[in-house]
Amino acid sequence: MPAPPFDRFLRYAELTDTLHGFARDHPGLCSVASIGRSHEGRELWLATVTNAATGPADEKPAFWVDGNIHATEVAASAATLYFLHTVLTQYGTDADVTRALDTRAFYVLARSNPDGAEWALADQPKWIRSSTRPYPLDEVAPEGLVVEDVDGDGLILQMRIPDANGLWKAHPDDPRLMVRRAPAEAGGSYYRILPEGRYDGYDGHTLRIKRAKEGLDLNRNFPASWRQEFEQLGAGPYPASEPEVRAVVDFIVNHRNITGGTTFHTWSGVLLRPFEHLSDDEMHAEDLWVYQALGREGERRTGYPAISVYHDFRYHPKDVIGGTFDWLYEHLGAFVWVVEIWSPMREAGITDYKYIDWFRDHPPGDDLKLIRWSDEKLGGIAHKGWRPFDHPQLGRVEIGGWNRFHAFSNPPPAFLEREIARFPSWIVWQALVSPKLELVYAGAERAGGGEGDTWKVTLVVQNTGWLPAYVSKRALARKTVRGLVAEIALTDGATLVVGKARDEHGQLEGRAHKHTGVSFWPDYHVTDDRLKLEWVVRANAGASVDLVARHEKAGVVRAKVTLS
Numbered sequence: 338m339p340a341p342p343f344d345r346f347l348r349y350a351e352l353t354d355t356l357h358g359f360a361r362d363h364p365g366l367c368s369v370a371s372i373g374r375s376h377e378g379r380e381l382w383l384a385t386v387t388n389a390a391t392g393p394a395d396e397k398p399a400f401w402v403d404g405n406i407h408a409t410e411v412a413a414s415a416a417t418l419y420f421l422h423t424v425l426t427q428y429g430t431d432a433d434v435t436r437a438l439d440t441r442a443f444y445v446l447a448r449s450n451p452d453g454a455e456w457a458l459a460d461q462p463k464w465i466r467s468s469t470r471p472y473p474l475d476e477v478a479p480e481g482l483v484v485e486d487v488d489g490d491g492l493i494l495q496m497r498i499p500d501a502n503g504l505w506k507a508h509p510d511d512p513r514l515m516v517r518r519a520p521a522e523a524g525g526s527y528y529r530i531l532p533e534g535r536y537d538g539y540d541g542h543t544l545r546i547k548r549a550k551e552g553l554d555l556n557r558n559f560p561a562s563w564r565q566e567f568e569q570l571g572a573g574p575y576p577a578s579e580p581e582v583r584a585v586v587d588f589i590v591n592h593r594n595i596t597g598g599t600t601f602h603t604w605s606g607v608l609l610r611p612f613e614h615l616s617d618d619e620m621h622a623e624d625l626w627v628y629q630a631l632g633r634e635g636e637r638r639t640g641y642p643a644i645s646v647y648h649d650f651r652y653h654p655k656d657v658i659g660g661t662f663d664w665l666y667e668h669l670g671a672f673v674w675v676v677e678i679w680s681p682m683r684e685a686g687i688t689d690y691k692y693i694d695w696f697r698d699h700p701p702g703d704d705l706k707l708i709r710w711s712d713e714k715l716g717g718i719a720h721k722g723w724r725p726f727d728h729p730q731l732g733r734v735e736i737g738g739w740n741r742f743h744a745f746s747n748p749p750p751a752f753l754e755r756e757i758a759r760f761p762s763w764i765v766w767q768a769l770v771s772p773k774l775e776l777v778y779a780g781a782e783r784a785g786g787g788e789g790d791t792w793k794v795t796l797v798v799q800n801t802g803w804l805p806a807y808v809s810k811r812a813l814a815r816k817t818v819r820g821l822v823a824e825i826a827l828t829d830g831a832t833l834v835v836g837k838a839r840d841e842h843g844q845l846e847g848r849a850h851k852h853t854g855v856s857f858w859p860d861y862h863v864t865d866d867r868l869k870l871e872w873v874v875r876a877n878a879g880a881s882v883d884l885v886a887r888h889e890k891a892g893v894v895r896a897k898v899t900l901s
C-alpha cells in the first residue's frame with residue numbers, strides 16, 4: 338500500500354482501509370482490531386504495534402496513543418496515522434524505532450470519536466464539540482442561531498451586522514479586520530458578529546446561539562475528577578457512560594502494561610501535563626521531576642512548550658476541568674500528555690502569548706499579524722473578506738472573517754505533514770524510557786546430596802528502563818501496580834524444598850530518581866534495579882525447571898534451567 342495522504346483529512350471509510358492496510362503490509366509488526374463501537378455503531382479501530390517475533394504486546398511495556406476525541410480536531414487522527422506510518426516504515430532502519438518495537442508495544446486508537454469527525458468532514462459539515470448523542474436533552478431549542486454554511490460556499494465563517502451599539506469596528510489599518518471598540522468610544526460604525534448560520538425564530542431585536550442538542554464532551558466523561566453537568570458541562574450522566582469512553586477505559590484497565598500515553602487534540606501548539614485540577618504542590622515530587630524531564634525532551638523534539646494545565650492552560654482563572662483523559666495519570670499513575678497540535682499565533686509570528694488567555698484579551702496588533710500571515714502564507718484562507726449576503730431570516734448581512742475549521746482548528750493541508758511530523762520521535766523516546774524487565778542470570782548449583790540431589794536455583798532480573806518498574810509514585814500510592822511475580826515450574830518428579838511455586842516480590846527501581854553524578858550523598862541501594870530470586874529444588878541431575886518473572890508494567894522474563 339502506498340503511504341497514506343498527509344495533506345488532507347480521512348473520512349471513516351478511508352481511515353479504516355488505511356489502518357487495515359498497515360496490518361496487511363506489516364503483519365509481523367502491526368495488528369488491527371476493534372475495541373468497541375461508537376454511539377452510531379462505528380468500530381473503534383485500535384492498532385497494536387510491536388515486533389511479534391520478540392514476544393506478544395501484552396508481555397511488554399506499552400504506550401498508549403489516541404486522537405480526535407473532539408469532533409472537529411481531525412488533525413489529531415492524522416497525527417496517529419503519521420505515527421503508525423513512521424514507526425512501521427522506519428523499523429529496521431531507525432535504531433530507536435527498531436529497539437522500541439522489539440522491546441515495547443504501542444496501542445494506537447486512531448480516532449476516538451468517529452461519529453463526530455464524520456460530521457465535521459461531511460460535504461455539508463456540522464460542527465459539534467464531541468459525541469453525536471443528544472445530551473442532556475433530545476430536543477432542539479425553538480429559537481436561535483444554528484451554525485451552518487448558510488451561503489453554500491463550503492465554509493463556515495462569520496456574519497457581521499451593522500449596529501450602533503455593536504462591540505466591533507474595523508481596524509484603521511485594515512478594514513477587513515474586526516477589533517474591539519474602545520471602552521468610552523461612541524459615534525463610529527460598529528457591528529455585531531455571530532457565527533455563520535441559519536436563524537430560527539428571529540424576533541427582530543435579540544440574537545442568541547442555540548445550545549447544541551449534542552451537548553456531550555467525551556473528554557469530560559472519564560472517571561477521574563468527574564463532575565455532574567451543573568459543575569462540568571458535557572460530562573454525561575455518569576463516568577464512562579459513553580460507549581467511546583467506556584471502550585477506552587475498559588481496554589486500558591485490562592492492559593496493565595500501559596506505562597504512559599499521548600492523546601492528540603488541536604490546537605494551541607502545546608504539550609499539556611497533569612494536573613488539571615490541582616497545583617504541582619499536590620504531585621509527588623519524583624513524579625513532577627519525571628514530568629519535567631519528559632517535558633524538556635518533548636520541547637526539544639517537538640518545538641512545543643510543555644506546561645501544566647492547572648498552572649498555565651486555564652479557560653478561566655477560577656475554574657478547573659475534570660473528567661478528562663488525565664484519568665490515566667490521576668487514577669492509574671501512567672504518565673499522560675495531551676498534545677494540542679498547531680499554533681496559528683506562533684505561525685503568524687506572535688511569539689510571546691499566553692495560550693488560552695490570549696483568546697480573552699490580546700492586542701489588535703496580533704490580529705494584524707494573523708491576517709497578514711493569512712494573506713502571505715495561506716493564500717488568504719484564514720481570513721476571508723466580507724461579502725454582502727441576503728440572509729433568509731436576518732436580511733442583509735455580510736459573511737466573511739476568520740475561517741476557524743481550515744486555519745485554526747486544524748493545520749491547513751500544506752502545513753499538516755510538517756506539523757504532525759514533530760511527534761513520532763518523542764513518543765518513541767517516551768516508550769524507550771519506560772521500565773523493561775530483563776534477564777541477568779539464571780542457573781543452578783548442587784546444594785547437597787541425600788535422597789535425590791538438591792539444587793539451588795537462582796534467577797536474577799533487572800529493570801533496564803529509566804523509569805522504575807512501578808512507573809510513578811502515584812501508581813504506588815494508589816496501589817494500582819503490584820510487585821514482581823516469580824514462578825517456578827517443576828517437571829520430571831522434581832519437588833520444591835525452599836521457596837514458593839509462585840510468589841510476589843518487591844519493586845525494581847530505575848535510573849530516573851538517582852541523583853546526578855556530582856551529588857555526594859551515597860546511593861545505599863546501588864543495585865535496586867535488580868532482584869535476586871532463589872529456590873531449592875530436589876531433583877535428579879538432568880531435570881530442568883522453568884522460571885518466569887513477571888512485572889505487569891515492565892514485562893516478562895522466562896528462563897529454562899537444566900540441573901547439572
Ligand SMILES: [Zn+2]
Binds near residue numbers: 407410602603
Ligand atoms: Zn480537544
